[in-house]
Amino acid sequence: MYNTEQIAEELLKRAVELGASDIHIFPKNGKSLVQLRVDNKLFPIKWLTREQAERVISHFKFLSGMDIGEKRRPQNGSMNFMVREQIVGLRLSSLPAAETETLVIRLIPRKSIVPIERLALFPETARKILALMKHSHGLFIFSGPTGSGKTTTLYSLLHYAKTFIHRNIITLEDPIENVSEDVLQVQINEKAGISYSVGLKAALRHDPDIIMVGEIRDAETAKIAVRAALTGHLILSTMHTRNAAGAISRLLEFGVAHSEIQQTLIAVSAQRLLELKCPVCEGECSPYCHYGKRNKRASVYELLHGKELSRLLDEGVKGEEHEYTYRLLEDEINKAVALGFAREEEYDRWVYK
Secondary structure, three states, rough: OOOHHHHHHHHHHHHOOOOEEEEEEEEEOOEEEEEEEEOOOEEEEEEHHHHHHHHHHHHHHHHOOOOOOOOOOOOEEEEEEEEEEEEEEEEEEEOOOOEEEEEEEEEEEOOOOOOOOEEEOOOOHHHHHHHHHHOOEEEEEOOOOOOOOHHHHHHHHHHHHHHOOOOOEEEEEEEOOOOOOOOOOOEOOOOOOOOHHHHHHHOOOOOOOOEEEOOOOHHHHHHHHHHHHOOOOOOEEEEEOOOOHHHHHHHHHHOHHHHHHHEEEEEEEEEEEEEEEEOOOOOOOOOHHHHHOOOOOEEEEEEEEHHHHHHHHHHHHHOOOOOOOOOHHHHHHHHHHHHHOOHHHHHHHHHHO
């Protein structure tokens, strides 16, 4: 019979082996179901008794620095786990349910940097994004929902900037998902008083060429990022918006002046991860195929820059309705389906009418 520590280790090892992005421990029918999210789909792998689940959750909470005695409010924690000589970062989130707690663990493996040409489904878009990295200053925003590959794209671009353009780079991250010796990485710690806005102010005094801000999530960070872009730094950051144009609206909501957006914003990229059509399976892949090693997902990008960006900003000033003259995510996903790279279900999943 397995003890609590063995069960917890078994779950983590299996998740890493199957390439899962998340582990869910969810109460159901008087027990708890453990599910793994693999390629954006949840697969059940194990049932635990209520007592086993409570012990496993308490074990993870203890290791990640959470309060094991507090079960009435949500908590967050983080830790590292070693499996097969590979360090995997874990972000944990507990949530009180009707009768017990639930726990979700996000797995962040330390991966090698992948060139953006291999991340993107269409190489032409990747080349345009790389060309924008040669700007000496400005603001470049990457938008999209959680899990759409924004951070992976950012790491790829930073590696390119360091290797081929020889830039001095500082990143502000929460958490640091991929440790790199090529850039100076700063861990955001709200409890210690190191917020994105505080870290960004300090980074500006460290003579950087490029600053990567993990996320623009409040007005203060947005305004400091724009001012940094005005003073001769290239700022890369992320936002949670539905499309590229939504990032402009979000900056305005944060109180950034329209004139400052016009002077600093060089591009906005909205992206999605498409599940590629399997060359073996008809229709949806079986769970076994999902656990294979083939490249099953690729990014598509809606890139707003240049004349299209200027036109959109100008029309916003005049208050006129505008038509999009650049390729939208809808167009890119439709192209992927038409060329046979993705199934029609991917279009229905990402495009909202």
